[in-house]
Structures are given as C-alpha cells and as structure tokens.
Amino acid sequence: MLPFLKVEQVNKSFARGAATTEVLRNINLTISRGEYVSIIGHSGCGKSTLLNLIAGLAKITTGGIILDNREVNEPGPDRAVVFQNHSLLPWLTTYQNVKLAVDKVFSQSKSRSERHTWTMHNLELVQMVHAKDKLPAEISGGMKQRVGIARALAMEPKVLLLDEPFGALDALTRAHLQDSVMQIHARLGNTVIMITHDVDEAVLLSDRIVMMTNGPSATIGEVLDVPLPRPRKRLELSSDPTYLRSREAVMRFLYERHRAPSLQAA
Amino acid sequence: MTAQSAHNLVADSLGSPAAAPAAARSPDAQVIAFNPPRAPLGERVWISAQGWFAAIVPPILVLLALLFIWELAFSDPKSSLPPPSKVWQDSKDLIVDPFFVNGPQDIGLGLRVMTSLQRVIMGFGLAAIVGVLLGALVGQSVWAMRGLDPIFQVLRTVPPLAWLPISLAAFRDANPSAIFVIFITAIWPIIINTAVGIRNIPQDYRNVAAVLRLNHLEFFWRIMIPAAAPYIFTGLRIGIGLSWLAIVAAEMLTGGVGIGFFIWDAWNSSRLSDIVVALVYIGVVGFVLDRIVAGIGHLATRGTQAT
Numbered sequence: 001m002l003p004f005l006k007v008e009q010v011n012k013s014f015a016r017g018a019a020t021t022e023v024l025r026n027i028n029l030t031i032s033r034g035e036y037v038s039i040i041g042h043s044g045c046g047k048s049t050l051l052n053l054i055a056g057l058a059k060i061t062t063g064g065i066i067l068d069n070r071e072v073n074e075p076g077p078d079r080a081v082v083f084q085n086h087s088l089l090p091w092l093t094t095y096q097n098v099k100l101a102v103d104k105v106f107s108q109s110k111s112r113s114e115r116h117t118w119t120m121h122n123l124e125l126v127q128m129v130h131a132k133d134k135l136p137a138e139i140s141g142g143m144k145q146r147v148g149i150a151r152a153l154a155m156e157p158k159v160l161l162l163d164e165p166f167g168a169l170d171a172l173t174r175a176h177l178q179d180s181v182m183q184i185h186a187r188l189g190n191t192v193i194m195i196t197h198d199v200d201e202a203v204l205l206s207d208r209i210v211m212m213t214n215g216p217s218a219t220i221g222e223v224l225d226v227p228l229p230r231p232r233k234r235l236e237l238s239s240d241p242t243y244l245r246s247r248e249a250v251m252r253f254l255y256e257r258h259r260a261p262s263l264q265a266a
Numbered sequence: 267m268t269a270q271s272a273h274n275l276v277a278d279s280l281g282s283p284a285a286a287p288a289a290a291r292s293p294d295a296q297v298i299a300f301n302p303p304r305a306p307l308g309e310r311v312w313i314s315a316q317g318w319f320a321a322i323v324p325p326i327l328v329l330l331a332l333l334f335i336w337e338l339a340f341s342d343p344k345s346s347l348p349p350p351s352k353v354w355q356d357s358k359d360l361i362v363d364p365f366f367v368n369g370p371q372d373i374g375l376g377l378r379v380m381t382s383l384q385r386v387i388m389g390f391g392l393a394a395i396v397g398v399l400l401g402a403l404v405g406q407s408v409w410a411m412r413g414l415d416p417i418f419q420v421l422r423t424v425p426p427l428a429w430l431p432i433s434l435a436a437f438r439d440a441n442p443s444a445i446f447v448i449f450i451t452a453i454w455p456i457i458i459n460t461a462v463g464i465r466n467i468p469q470d471y472r473n474v475a476a477v478l479r480l481n482h483l484e485f486f487w488r489i490m491i492p493a494a495a496p497y498i499f500t501g502l503r504i505g506i507g508l509s510w511l512a513i514v515a516a517e518m519l520t521g522g523v524g525i526g527f528f529i530w531d532a533w534n535s536s537r538l539s540d541i542v543v544a545l546v547y548i549g550v551v552g553f554v555l556d557r558i559v560a561g562i563g564h565l566a567t568r569g570t571q572a573t
C-alpha cells in the first residue's frame with residue numbers, strides 16, 4: 001500500500017532559556033490508509049509530543065511529516081484529536097460540542113439541516129443521542145470520552161489521533177469503549193493512531209504497535225505487527241496463540257529491555 | 267436523568283453484538299423508569315418556608331436590636347445625631363413615597379436613585395465592554411500585557427474622585443463627567459479579571475480551537491468569553507460596587523438631582539434625618555446591584571464550573 005502518513009527523521013527539542021532538551025530523536029514511521037496503529041511506551045517518553053507533532057499542535061524541530069502528499073505544519077480538522085481528558089467545552093451541551101465541529105468543518109459543503117443530521121448521526125455512532133442536551137458536567141467520564149470521539153469522527157478526519165482515550169476510565173467502561181471504537185473502525189475504515197499505556201488494549205485494537213524507548217531522546221525501539229483477523233472478540237482472543245505472543249513481545253520490550261526509568265534506578 | 271442513565275447502562279452492555287451498527291439498540295435494551303419519590307406538596311412548602319424563615323428572621327431581629335440601641339443612645343434631645351423615631355418624624359415623606367414630585371429639586375429618593383443609576387449604567391456598561399475587550403487583549407497577547415499592564419497597575423490606584431476635575435475640564439459638563447468617573451473607576455477590575463481569566467484558559471480548549479481552525483472572532487465568542495466568564499463576572503461585580511461608590515461621591519461635587527447631591531444638599535441645610543434615609547437607600551440599591559450582577563453571572567456561567 002502507498003504510504004498515507006509518513007513521519008520522516010523527526011526530532012523534537014524543547015528550549016527553555018538557554019537549555020534545550022531533546023525529547024524525540026530520529027522518529028521514522030510510515031502508516032497506510034485505514035491502518036490502526038498504537039504507540040506504547042513508558043510515561044514521559046514523548047508519546048503525546050509525537051501525537052501533537054502529527055496533529056500540528058507543536059512545531060517539529062527538524063524532519064518532516066507528510067499526510068496524503070501534503071506537509072503537516074499547522075493543526076487542522078483533517079487530523080482530529082481525542083484528548084486524554086476529553087476536553088469538551090463545558091459550557092456547551094453534548095450536541096453543541098459536536099455541532100461546533102460540524103458547523104466549522106462543513107460550513108460550505110453541507111446545509112444547515114444536513115449539519116444537524118450529521119451531528120445526530122455521529123452522536124448515534126457512539127450511542128450518546130439520549131444525552132444530547134446534557135452539559136459535560138452532567139455525564140460520566142466514559143460518556144464524555146464518547147462525545148469526544150463523536151466530535152473527532154464528525155470532522156471526517158484523514159487520521160484520527162487518540163491520546164490515551166480510555167486512560168482515565170474504569171476497566172468495564174474501557175472495554176465498552178474499546179468495542180465501540182473497533183466497530184467504528186470496521187465500519188468507517190479510518191486511519192487511527194492511538195497512544196496507550198495498556199498492553200492488552202494495544203494488542204486488541206491495533207494492526208501494528210509502535211514501541212518507544214525511554215526518554216530523553218526517545219525513539220521508536222520496535223514495531224510489532226499484530227496479524228489477528230478482524231473482527232476481533234476479546235473473549236476468544238484471551239487464549240489465542242497469536243494474541244498471547246504479541247502481548248508477550250510488547251511486555252518483554254516494556255519490562256525487560258526498556259524498563260521505566262524509576263525502576264532502573266531502584 | 268435517572269431513567270436515561272438506566273437506559274444507557276442497558277443499551278451499552280457488553281452483550282450488544284459487536285458487528286451490528288452501533289446505532290441499533292441491542293434487543294435486550296429496555297427503559298427502566300425510575301421516579302424518585304417526591305415529598306408531598308404540603309411538606310415541600312413547609313420545608314421551603316423553613317428556609318425562608320431561617321434566612322429572614324435573624325437579620326430582622328438584629329436590625330430591631332440595632333434600632334433599639336440606636337434609639338436609646340441618641341434619645342437625648344441634645345444629642346448630635348437623630349434617633350430612629352426622629353428620622354421617621356422628620357423624613358416620613360421620603361420614606362413612605364419614593365416617587366413624589368413636588369418641584370424640580372423636591373423629588374422622591376426613588377427618582378433620585380434612578381437618575382444616579384442611569385449614570386452608573388452608562389458608565390458601567392461602557393466599562394464592561396471596553397474592559398472585556400482590553401482584558402482579552404492583555405490576556406491573549408504577551409506584548410500587549412508587557413506594554414499595558416504596568417500602565418493599568420498605576421492608573422487603577424488613582425482614586426475615582428481624583429479623575430473628576432480633569433474630566434470636568436475635558437467634558438465641560440457635569441453629566442458626562444460623572445459617567446466618565448464611573449467608567450474609569452469600574453474598568454480596572456474588569457480588565458484585570460478578564461485578563462487573568464483568559465490567561466487561565468486551559469491549553470486543551472486552545473487545542474480544540476486550533477484543530478477546528480476557529481478564526482479570531484469565533485475564538486473570542488466561542489472559547490474566550492465563555493471560558494473566562496467566571497473571572498469576567500468577578501470583575502464586573504467588583505466594578506459595579508466601585509461604580510456605586512463613585513457615583514455618590516461624584517454627584518456630591520457635580521450637583522444635579524442624583525442621590526449623592528441630595529446628601530450634600532441635606533448636609534448644607536442640616537437635614538440629618540434625610541441623610542440617614544438616603545444612606546439606607548444607597549445601601550439597599552448597592553446591595554441589589556451586586557445581587558443582580560452576581561445573579562446574571564450565576565446564570566451565564568452555568569456548567570463552566572465543575573467538569
């Protein structure tokens with residue numbers, strides 16, 4: 001397949017006064033259309049930084065990112081982000097939060113009533129129609145995250161960027177949402193990049209898992225293919241040999257070869 | 267809410283077939299109506315009556331006690347200030363009818379307050395608009411802050427009345443001068459609080475705006491104003507209080523029919539009882555103004571807290 005998203009020789013340093021810290025070094029990554037890629041690594045290694053670079057929310061120090069033959073250098077709705085802490089606007093209802101994105105992205109191409117229908121359609125996709133007139137403060141964490149996903153999907157992005165989308169949720173809610181995301185990915189065929197801390201989540205959802213070394217100057221240590229057929233069912237997978245092998249490979253990377261910095265010191 | 271969340275729990279259960287369109291409800295979904303038992307009407311009325319009672323009775327009791335002490339302390343005919351009974355005798359007309367008109371300078375205190383309020387509303391309204399815009403600029407732009415903030419910090423310490431002579435010289439008329447004094451008094455807390463509110467807008471909201479490519483105007487209305495609303499209203503509340511303080515002082519000097527000049531006039535003709543009544547008016551109106559701004563703020567910032 002043709003490369004859809006290409007991250008080439010990307011370095012990222014933060015400058016504070018005279019001191020600069022290099023967070024990412026020599027990141028190379030190629031992702032094809034419709035692929036589901038997870039990024040996993042220890043806390044603070046630079047996963048969010050990499051995602052922000054792809055989103056255009058942070059400036060690349062050297063190197064380049066190309067999406068669909070165009071260089072990425074500013075944020076835009078073709079790279080919708082689902083942030084770690086949902087970041088819905090608290091003064092807008094669920095519906096209005098999604099509608100804001102729809103109105104902005106489709107101001108030219110869709111009529112008023114089409115935008116309404118499209119907003120409702122995306123709320124339906126994440127099963128949140130029933131709470132469309134609630135403020136974010138009035139719904140649960142899992143529901144907020146759903147709305148955040150609906151808002152991102154509604155932009156019809158070329159790439160969906162998920163920064164630990166389920167990190168703050170309890171295990172049960174997390175499982176529901178993982179299933180929802182798998183369904184949506186199967187239906188719409190989006191290209192997805194997801195950051196996660198959770199090995200099982202990475203193996204369950206991804207086509208490929210990108211494992212990052214510890215910072216500073218973190219880079220991609222290894223990329224693992226997960227050749228499990230879709231649709232995947234979590235219960236059947238728990239004893240699937242491919243699943244177990246993939247899981248073990250990630251675990252080995254994280255806990256044997258690239259242990260968390262604090263653990264190494266201990 | 268309760269019925270819906272019950273519904274949601276069932277609809278979202280793991281049992282829903284993974285490949286089915288997410289929109290389709292799983293067959294076992296059902297609405298479980300849950301109506302919390304509501305207390306009978308009589309009981310609810312009683313409870314809210316109790317609440318009112320608790321809020322109103324203590325201040326009334328304290329007020330009565332204070333009036334009583336005041337009466338005792340100044341009951342001597344030679345005392346320097348009038349006791350409540352004398353205030354009532356002297357100024358009964360002012361107390362019972364706020365809106366009488368007996369001539370151009372002999373009008374009820376309600377009407378005087380209205381005149382003062384008009385000036386406050388104009389001055390404060392202008393201060394609110396200009397203050398929020400300047401505050402947004404200072405909060406958003408580092409260079410605007412570096413340039414303007416020190417100047418604001420100096421200017422805001424100038425007492426309201428110190429602006430009056432220069433304002434009279436500039437406008438050559440009492441009314442616009444008074445309005446200007448209100449404006450210049452009220453604007454600083456509005457600017458400063460708005461700027462703080464805008465500086466505190468979480469990076470997440472800015473990121474959302476960036477991903478959506480909101481333009482400056484959209485960003486101002488859709489993100490800045492609602493996100494900073496709690497701060498803005500804090501500024502507005504301080505501002506309205508200062509305005510009310512300033513108008514009374516300004517009117518003492520500029521004359522006219524406002525409540526401030528009334529006090530000055532009463533002092534010059536030794537009508538102490540009238541002054542006491544006017545003070546009560548000023549206090550009550552100031553309190554009501556504060557409550558109104560706080561109330562609007564409360565309505566306008568619903569949802570912005572507690573996320």
Ligand SMILES: Nc1ncnc2c1ncn2[C@@H]1O[C@H](COP(=O)(O)OP(=O)(O)OP(=O)(O)O)[C@@H](O)[C@H]1O
Nearest residue numbers: 014015023041042043044045046047048049050215
């Ligand atoms: N704006 C910034 N200025 C300076 N340093 C930064 C900035 N943002 C991130 N960093 C540094 O870059 C490193 C990587 O941060 P990043 O947020 O990308 O980590 P992460 O892998 O997402 O961690 P976590 O899993 O905990 O979210 C950290 O050491 C952090 O201190």
Ligand SMILES: [Mg+2]
Nearest residue numbers: 047048049163
């Ligand atoms: Mg992160």
